[in-house]
Amino acid sequence: MNATQQIPLALEPRPALGREDFLVAPCNAVAAGWIDAWPDWPVPLVTLVGPAGSGKTHLAQVWRARSGAAELDPATGDAADLTEALGEAHAAVVDDAERLAGQPAGERGLFHLYNLMRERSGHLLLTARHPPSRWSITLPDLRSRLESGAVAALGEPDDALMGALLVKLFADRQLRPGAGAIDYLLLRMERSHAAACRLVARLDQRALAERRELRLPLVRAVLEETEREDASAERS
Known part of the structure; x- marks a missing residue:
């Protein structure tokens, strides 16, 4: 393991589940x-x-x-x-x-x-x-x-809700994505709540393991990895 990396603990943050946290x-x-x-x-x-x-x-x-x-x-x-x-x-x-x-x-x-x-x-x-x-x-x-x-x-989220959902998921994990990161994700990621939850969790783990901020290079790399793995799973 690279000296700059650390193993992230398998601890999921508790999501904010109050009525005021539900995005209508x-x-x-x-x-x-x-x-x-x-x-x-x-x-x-x-x-x-x-x-x-x-x-x-x-x-x-x-x-x-x-x-x-x-x-x-x-x-x-x-x-x-x-x-x-x-x-x-x-x-x-x-x-x-x-x-x-x-x-x-x-x-x-x-x-x-x-x-x-x-x-x-x-x-x-x-x-x-x-x-x-x-x-x-x-x-x-x-x-x-x-x-x-x-x-x-309840249906799948539209553009406005998807963006607000990403902001909430990052906030639940006390993460601050860099400028342009959310817009980049909105244009390219799978448009579902479940996909957003998985992707934010993966970004959190990678940022912690590599001690990196959530800026576009890391976001781009993780999203591309996720897309390759999903495509591979569909072919198998």
Whole structure:
């Protein structure tokens, strides 16, 4: 190892997950509006739907902090276990709920959780890649209940949101990119939240390992490396 390099510790910074940290744009305004409207929801269930990194988990955590919701995995226990885990809460969050579809225990648990929320006049928030109407659910009663809820979609970011997202991701890591670095990335990188998260993490690691500032030469090198690796992965 070069004497000027150091091995970066595998420590991920905690992202800023407050409501004021969520960047609202046309692609996510409807979903943010549902979170802001709580507790005046006209339905007991809302499902946040969108691709990886689109902000579903961020909004779910904002709502969890605001509502006092319990974060549960319905596949990990029976009805009694879920009731105990829920405690006195009148709200619950299930992340990546789509994975429960087709799992008998998971579907039964989610069905029980939905009914508990109805009995308590509470609310249930789910996150998923696709709306419940596209899940491979085998329990008819669960399907009908999920499809009766509201679906709020989050899309991929536009130019303005992508730039603001990069600024936030760098700030979460206490990084200050040099002049022109963000504009360079916006013109060339994959246009998704997930890609932005991966790229900023990689830039952070490289800058720390090589003790370099985040100026254009480093940004260009890391982005070109990432593109080569992605292209190689697609060919294999």
